[in-house]
Amino acid sequence: MSTKGQVFSTDFILxxxxxxxxxxxxxxxxxxxxxxxxxxxxxxxxQQESYYIAxxxxxxxxxxxxxxxxxxxxxxxxxxxxxxxxxxMDELDLMTDDDIRSAxxxxxxxxxxxxxxxxxxxxxxxxxxxxxxxxxVDADTVSTxxxxxxxxxxxxxxxxxxxxxxxx
Amino acid sequence: xxxxxxxxxxxFYTFFVNKQVAAQQEQEALMAEYIAxxxxxxxxxALTQGDGYTRNFTLPQQVMxxxxxxxxxxxxxxxxxxxxxxxxxxxxxxxxxxxxxxxNRIRNRDGELYVD
Numbered sequence: 001m002s003t004k005g006q007v008f009s010t011d012f013i014l015x016x017x018x019x020x021x022x023x024x025x026x027x028x029x030x031x032x033x034x035x036x037x038x039x040x041x042x043x044x045x046x047q048q049e050s051y052y053i054a055x056x057x058x059x060x061x062x063x064x065x066x067x068x069x070x071x072x073x074x075x076x077x078x079x080x081x082x083x084x085x086x087x088x089m090d091e092l093d094l095m096t097d098d099d100i101r102s103a104x105x106x107x108x109x110x111x112x113x114x115x116x117x118x119x120x121x122x123x124x125x126x127x128x129x130x131x132x133x134x135x136x137v138d139a140d141t142v143s144t145x146x147x148x149x150x151x152x153x154x155x156x157x158x159x160x161x162x163x164x165x166x167x168x
Numbered sequence: 169x170x171x172x173x174x175x176x177x178x179x180f181y182t183f184f185v186n187k188q189v190a191a192q193q194e195q196e197a198l199m200a201e202y203i204a205x206x207x208x209x210x211x212x213x214a215l216t217q218g219d220g221y222t223r224n225f226t227l228p229q230q231v232m233x234x235x236x237x238x239x240x241x242x243x244x245x246x247x248x249x250x251x252x253x254x255x256x257x258x259x260x261x262x263x264x265x266x267x268x269x270x271x272n273r274i275r276n277r278d279g280e281l282y283v284d
Contacts, residue, residue: 056216
């Protein structure tokens with residue numbers, strides 16, 4: 001009878017193979033959990049950002065207060081609080097997506113849609129739709145914030161909702 | 169056999185540690201972004217609301233266990249933690265006083281921003 005222990009046999013190769021597979025599965029599960037956590041945190045940050053942008057748009061006149069498309073530093077559409085001004089939306093019409101991103105302090109990787117809706121669809125005022133930006137396409141992360149407003153247009157106040165959609 | 173087992177463990181340990189460090193850095197960066205967003209929002213809101221605006225706000229004490237500083241200069245808000253930074257555009261050249269970890273009060277007096 002041999003007194004030597006198992007050194008390298010079929011049993012060993014099989015058990016080593018199973019061992020490596022188990023470690024691999026553990027690693028993949030662990031990596032996936034981290035990716036999920038990163039995704040959740042990124043969504044939280046984006047949700048915060050959309051909330052802040054919506055607040056600036058509907059609670060402030062922007063900066064400078066009488067801003068135009070050519071000199072805007074911070075975008076704001078309301079004067080007073082929660083009343084959107086037609087003149088400011090006219091200026092917003094003249095701004096590109098990059099201009100809007102810049103005036104909202106967004107990075108170039110972030111995209112935005114600003115949509116003023118009534119209960120069912122985008123509001124149509126003075127011959128134009130109140131929507132700006134680029135709609136989400138193949139987005140990894142999307143975040144939406146909504147605020148109720150009055151729209152001051154054609155000398156008549158209309159109830160609406162500002163919907164800010166951030167995506168990347 | 170022992171060498172084989174140690175080799176496998178060492179390889180996986182290296183993978184795990186590298187991944188753990190990367191995940192930690194990613195979480196820190198997102199947390200710093202979160203704090204910088206909050207601070208820059210408060211500055212922007214104070215600027216756009218104009219004279220007479222006052223508001224209290226609270227920033228987290230740390231970025232995942234690391235102290236940080238917030239500086240506003242030349243239109244930028246810079247959050248610095250460890251050897252990394254997050255930069256946000258806030259338009260104002262400077263605020264009077266410092267934005268700190270914890271409790272802050274921001275005021276707009278005649279277009280000038282004060283933090284205490």
